[in-house]
Amino acid sequence: MTETSASMSFGVLALGAVLVLSATPAWGWDDEGHMMVAAVAWDHLGDASRSRVTALLKLNPDYPIWTVDTTLKERDQIAFIRAATWPDAIKSEADYENDGNRPEGPDAGRNIGYADHLQHRYWHFIDLPFSTDGAAVPPPATPNVQTQIHTFTAAIGSHDVSDDIKSYDLVWLEHLVGDAHQPLHATSRFSSSLPLGDRGGNLVALRQTLPRRTSFLLGRYSRDEQNPGSSAGRSRETAGAVAGRSCHRR
Numbered sequence: 537m538t539e540t541s542a543s544m545s546f547g548v549l550a551l552g553a554v555l556v557l558s559a560t561p562a563w564g565w566d567d568e569g570h571m572m573v574a575a576v577a578w579d580h581l582g583d584a585s586r587s588r589v590t591a592l593l594k595l596n597p598d599y600p601i602w603t604v605d606t607t608l609k610e611r612d613q614i615a616f617i618r619a620a621t622w623p624d625a626i627k628s629e630a631d632y633e634n635d636g637n638r639p640e641g642p643d644a645g646r647n648i649g650y651a652d653h654l655q656h657r658y659w660h661f662i663d664l665p666f667s668t669d670g671a672a673v674p675p676p677a678t679p680n681v682q683t684q685i686h687t688f689t690a691a692i693g694s695h696d697v698s699d700d701i702k703s704y705d706l707v708w709l710e711h712l713v714g715d716a717h718q719p720l721h722a723t724s725r726f727s728s729s730l731p732l733g734d735r736g737g738n739l740v741a742l743r744q745t746l747p748r749r750t751s752f753l754l755g756r757y758s759r760d761e762q763n764p765g766s767s768a769g770r771s772r773e774t775a776g777a778v779a780g781r782s783c784h785r786r
């Protein structure tokens with residue numbers, strides 16, 4: 537090996553080492569991402585609003601779980617942060633029915649508070665369509681994340697809605713604002729080979745060769761990754777601290 541090629545090899549290795557060592561970790565979006573969004577929201581609430589949302593959250597059946605091992609000083613904040621994960625949590629709770637990924641029937645858009653034991657998975661996203669080859673695209677199904685954010689915001693601000701419903705709506709709103717910021721929660725690609733769309737990336741397979749994982753679905757990637765360059769460092773720290781603590785589910 538010549539001195540020049542050895543120097544180049546060293547340079548390539550050094551560059552590789554820098555890239556590896558400076559690679560930012562993949563931050564989990566799922567619970568931690570939702571809690572980070574909630575932590576940002578909490579930082580923007582005044583004392584009166586914090587008291588009000590705390591009173592509402594106490595009506596949720598999981599409030600005792602959210603406040604396990606918390607001190608009085610931090611309890612309200614941690615409950616608010618953990619509440620953002622509830623719409624995902626009910627997907628695995630036996631007393632909540634999986635009514636599918638597409639809205640069907642009049643119950644899909646109801647807003648009845650905690651008497652509602654449907655999972656409403658179609659509230660988590662909106663399939664705003666686009667086509668890469670001129671294929672026909674359908675309008676997004678309703679209700680969806682956009683319609684529900686409007687519905688819940690209006691209900692929470694209404695004088696004619698019960699606290700039970702406002703509590704339910706608040707927990708959903710905390711979660712859906714996070715979902716709406718996921719690009720693949722807001723679009724679906726249509727083409728002649730995907731006449732029903734790619735379901736927000738769920739039908740797109742990706743492949744990577746390093747380190748060991750070989751393939752996964754794009755939709756899953758979207759849920760698992762978030763922008764590591766986010767400026768919400770303090771809120772992330774708060775959410776990360778909460779995520780690292782025990783929160784035993786039923």
Ligand SMILES: [Zn+2]
Nearest residue numbers: 624660711715
């Ligand atoms: Zn969601």
